[in-house]
Amino acid sequence: MTHNTPLSPRPLSHLSEAPRHRVLTANSLRAHGIPVSEADARCRPGGPWQLLLPGVYLLHPGPPTSDERLHAALLYAGGECAPIPAQQGAASRTGGPATDVRPCTPPSPPPPQTPQPPQAMITGLAALTLHGFDGAPSLRALDRIDVLVPWTRRLRSTGGVRVVRGQSLPDAEEITGVPVAPVARALADTVALLPDAGVVRRLLVESVRAGHCEAGAVVGELIRARLLGRPHVRLAVDALVAESRALAEGMLYEMVFRHRLPCPCWNVDLRLPGGPYLGGVDAFWPEQSVAVELDTRTPRPHLEADARWSEYARKREALEVLGITVVHLTPAKLRDSLGQQAAIVRTALMTAVEREPAEYVIVTPR
Template sequence: MTHNTPLSPRPLSHLTEAAQRRVLTATALREHGVSLGAANERCGPGGPWQLLLPGVYLLHSGPPTSDERLHAALLYAGGECPPIPAQQGPATRAGRSTTAAQAAPATTAAPAPAVLPPAMLVGAPAVRHCPPPHPPEAMITGLAALTLHGFTGAPSLRALDRIDVLVPRTKRLRSTGCVHIVRGQSLPDPEEVTGLPVAPAARALADTVAQLTDAGVVRRLLVESLRGGHCEAGTVVGELLRARLLGRPHVRDAVDELVAESRALAEGMLYEMVFRHRLPDPCWNVDLRLPGGPHLGGVDAYWPDQAVALELDTRTPRPHIDQDAQWSEYARKREALEGLGVTVVHLTPAKLRESLEQQAAIVRTALMTAVEREPAEYLIVTAR
């Protein structure tokens, strides 16, 4: 027996109960007793199968569905491993007793057929997915991933003529057919979307932007990532910075709009928090200073009677901004205000989005406990 000799055919009755996926690799077919030659023969002119990608077979003759194309792309990249359960005899199956009718005497096995009966393969559904390997071998990224994540600005899967697959940089693989290989030095942990390993929205967005030259499309996708609640602006900018895309003028302009949009949305959530949870009206967007003294800095909201200041942290990583210096400025301002008896509440857009009620409770607690603290220094409040 040679290495290419197919194994004894495994029964596919466990695959014929639902029609979800009909895509298998040459290796999987071989485990079912179908040799490479037999599989290629069935892919000939007028045959019932198709060779969708190198080593990946579509077990019907019609056009592949979007789901089949996605699975085929992952199988080609080696990022998905549909398990083929070990063959079990009736006497060893869980929950069944061994009877004479269920366990027939063993007989001499007939030679393995070169090709399984079409009725047992055509229409076979997807087997249960393996958990994503660690480290991940491959995942859907780019526009296909954005579509799976629910971006309305991304085209439908049917309209995509290319599927981007993110693989490790060291993997020897080339783009072919509908599959475009995207290499990464480090791969993120994939998210499971419709049962598929998909790159997180921010990483998929960066891989998409890397291939786009239309400033309008880039801007719309970046803004939608924020408005749609797919990811935070800081996460998106961090991925774009990692991919060295912020040097492109149209990307840099889109990021400026993204940061401004992030700030506006965070302020909107802050207004909603105060209104919905009946907090006292603060002085919005003000500068604080000591009478005749130095400027202490600006805050997003200030309750002068309780000496409580609220500040939104909407910082994003930028190549031309020193993040350490920016954080030092935040810390300096907070230390100066607290030294004068002002309570500073620090919120982020993510905290507001995750739990508006919880953040309102934090602010309310700071306001209510003001009477227990030493009176703060008198500060001059001016509009920013």
Template sequence: MNNNTPVTPRPLRHLGNDVRHRVLSAAQLREHGVAAARAAAQCRPGGPWQQLLPGVYLLHPGPPTSEERLHAVLLYAGRPGPEAAKGVPAQPGSSPGGRPGSSSRSAPPARSSARPSSPYGGVMVTGLAALALHGFGSTPGLRELDLIDVLVPRTRRLRSTAFARLIRAHALPRPELVTGVPVAPVARAVADAVAELSDAAAVRALLTEAVRGGHCEPASVVRELSQARLLARPHVVDAVDALLAEGRSLAEGRLYEMVRTYALPEPVWNVDLALPGGPHLGGVDAYWPEQAVAVELDTRAPRLGGPGGPQDDDAVWTEYARKREHLERLGVTVLHLTPRKLRESLEQQAMVVGTALAAADERDPAAYVVVLPR
């Protein structure tokens, strides 16, 4: 064989049974022996193929399905650019076509569960399309979306085009596979969707469904919104306030459920504690006076980009710690339960509370405290 020997094409007749075969990149077509000139000829008016995006082909003449559009966007965004071929590392600063503020986004390094040979190169669907794949009912269906958002490394030199909108990130989060499609985690997808929405009702609906539907905790959503610098928008701040109230209400409901489902003694709910004739000690969500055990829901949600920044969260945490230390010096056991733990491991949290109640007889008697309704 020499350089003039033609490459034997891999047959294309089997393609069409799977979306990964109906939508192929130029590189994949070359693996089947289809040169660029032949692919272009197939896409002429009246031809059997069509070019959906630069370098991405649909191997039938009809309208693309939602699945085919998703696959096309991922193939377009995931193909390695010149910077990947040359091994150029990511550099600080914005990239052409990037969203304002995207250079400041940070997240855990990408650890895609996809195989190393994945044609997507680590990119993932985000925004409204990702939320639709996650099963959100408050988002338009995939067929109704004019644009599909996809997260890419910020060094990627491709630009948004046609129905593919690229969102650049300093570091990609770990994707979740939904029906074989790499999708951004819910909290990140919500933030990317909110960045493109100006309707207050739509923003509130997304945030509420994220929490009420059990997709994620309020803190993770607020953290992503903060990192995206979206908390300066009044309609987003209003939606966040409603989100935090929603999250706390759900956590309180799970706390009630825990006590009753696992037959724990009934506490007094939502009370303030104080020394007799002395200072106020703080409020707790549940208190067992005979055992001197208190439960406090940790529903803090830091607004890292809002007024006061991280200092606000530090101040809140300092107050939490001060209250806990004061109560424990008085002999009161304080348990901090998070909404996530109550949602994911209710039985385990019931065991933690039950153990603290059972251990009360082995501890020194606690100081007398006054229980006041909130």
């Protein structure tokens, strides 16, 4: 045998164990020596293979597993592609002697390659299922799997794949080896196709109740997708914001009692005697003149970030001018570092004696 002898097709039996290797594209099969015509012949009725999607083959006759459906959708969209093991020398494939040609110098190592972001990722209900949403159906129950691709991709929805285009793709999260859209983006892509108000509300509320993401991130994605014009989505967002607020207040109560802070006045309004209304705070210690305010703001359409912040900044400045220390907490801070936030509040209470006495203010329940 010479080095010009054609190589026989590489057997595919070694790929039958890994789920992602049981789903291959036409290009991958061609690299194994299997032309498209032969692959199509194996997909005839009663054959050992199936054409799962255009250009994507399932290398067994039974129904695809959920994992195989995910990988097939990504392969069809041009995203994740199962790597093909490097082909060995002619001797390992044919049993004959290896070629005599040897390089004069050792081959230089290939230059390091910068990892490229995926060109496709799972989104929609399938992504919510992968993120662990109780309100999302199982992957097996889904008729279609949504795949998010760049806006410029020329790709049609077909079979069990729905193509979702985006002008900018978020950073994918890897779940069980599959690139998945972040929760907020997956929710927006899901809501865009759901007419059921009850389902939309349950999914949005679960996103914050189960700690999957912040309400502000979800509302921001819904605004970018221009979905707040739908009445059932606006109602679901109201429920989402209320749930986020209730959860934040619950974590604030837990912080005070678990870390044995002095009991404050809860949810009160502050005003000067005979003077203007100063604003409401979530917790207030009158003797130390320390207030805690929860930031549960969510973005609103046509409202700039500076405008959203201005009310908070005005209130904080007015209180601090009067000698009242304002501790600003967010739901994320309380969830991720409850003890650290308690230490910040405790420090503010302990150092009250070192500050100038604050102005007297009237405290009334909200």
